Amino acid sequence: MEHRLPYSPSVRRRRLSAELRRLRESCGMTAAQAAGRAGWPQSKVTKIELGERKNVTVQDLAVLCEVYGVHDPKVREALEKLARDAKQRGWWSKYKDVFTDLLPDFETEARIIRTYECQVVPGLLQLPEYIEAVFRGGQVHEPDVIERAVAARLRRQEILNRFDPPELWAVLDEAALRRRIGGPEVMRKQLQHLIHMAARHNITIQVVPFGAGEHAALVGSFVILDFPAALDPSLAYAETYTASLMMETTAELTRYNAVFGHLQGSALSAAESVKLLETVMSQLE
Known part of the structure; x- marks a missing residue:
């Protein structure tokens, strides 16, 4: 029997943010430089890296991967999965009045x-x-x-x-x-x-x-x-x-x-x- 452990959307969001920040830093770019190349305001890159932006779209990831020179399809697929998982709602969302x-x-x-x-x-x-x-x-x-x-x-x-x-x-x-x-x-x-x-x-x-x-x-x-x-x-x-x-x-x-x-x-x-x-x-x- 396969046992699948539940996952935390918040943990996945933190992981996605950390990985995107690591990719930017590995290119030697500042958040302002990355935003400029993406054609975004700097606040968007900053919010993504701080985990404050809950909905990071596939299009957003595609832009950042181009900016950071990430062409490996497996890496891109892993980032997209993290983004999808981060948007899911856990059982606790039903108890917002309690938690x-x-x-x-x-x-x-x-x-x-x-x-x-x-x-x-x-x-x-x-x-x-x-x-x-x-x-x-x-x-x-x-x-x-x-x-x-x-x-x-x-x-x-x-x-x-x-x-x-x-x-x-x-x-x-x-x-x-x-x-x-x-x-x-x-x-x-x-x-x-x-x-x-x-x-x-x-x-x-x-x-x-x-x-x-x-x-x-x-x-x-x-x-x-x-x-x-x-x-x-x-x-x-x-x-x-x-x-x-x-x-x-x-x-x-x-x-x-x-x-x-x-x-x-x-x-x-x-x-x-x-x-x-x-x-x-x-x-x-």
């Missing part, structure tokens, strides 16, 4: 997902009852709004159950285990679910205990996404009340990777973390 960012899009093609959560269980590991309580957050919402939010997050979790799933490395602050989201019974089920998920070959769960004191991630939660293809650089993601930030510069990623490394050092081992989960669960009874 305010492209995290589910990028998660689809990530090879490794590293996440730190200081207040709640990571979204990829949440049970439906827990998700509902998180979205309510002490506020009153219409039932259909909550239902869509739960459905969207459960759909997002399917990447962990597919053929050849990504590796998930989750570091949680002990506060995320102690906070009784949804009440004792919901938390008991959620903690048992974490213990169950921690037994999977592709999932590692570590807990930073209160006893660790200060640590490198006191500022807040974040996610780091690593991709299998060399043309797809890693991303760091952080969420605020009003915006979601996607960071991809070398300096930003170096910082986030260092922080995650320090967190691993502050956290209990995977086996010790499961024991703490069991302890917290027993204290709920």
Whole structure:
């Protein structure tokens, strides 16, 4: 049986942009020079290379290939396929009222997902009852709004159950285990679910205990996404009340990777973390 993994249109758009930028730079051209030869405004070339132009047409690619001297039909065909893939819509487009960012899009093609959560269980590991309580957050919402939010997050979790799933490395602050989201019974089920998920070959769960004191991630939660293809650089993601930030510069990623490394050092081992989960669960009874 053939297993076809879903792909991320946003990842393909980034890859197309990076490849076109590489082709331009290999010719020793500036964006202004390339635009001049193509008969375009410079802003068009810049937007394509920044991934801000979602619809890069076959005609656009043909013009750029002529400008950059790309005559290999296989290279042109590969660029056209990236452009076609980048225009597709993923399942998450049906939940635009729930998702305010492209995290589910990028998660689809990530090879490794590293996440730190200081207040709640990571979204990829949440049970439906827990998700509902998180979205309510002490506020009153219409039932259909909550239902869509739960459905969207459960759909997002399917990447962990597919053929050849990504590796998930989750570091949680002990506060995320102690906070009784949804009440004792919901938390008991959620903690048992974490213990169950921690037994999977592709999932590692570590807990930073209160006893660790200060640590490198006191500022807040974040996610780091690593991709299998060399043309797809890693991303760091952080969420605020009003915006979601996607960071991809070398300096930003170096910082986030260092922080995650320090967190691993502050956290209990995977086996010790499961024991703490069991302890917290027993204290709920």
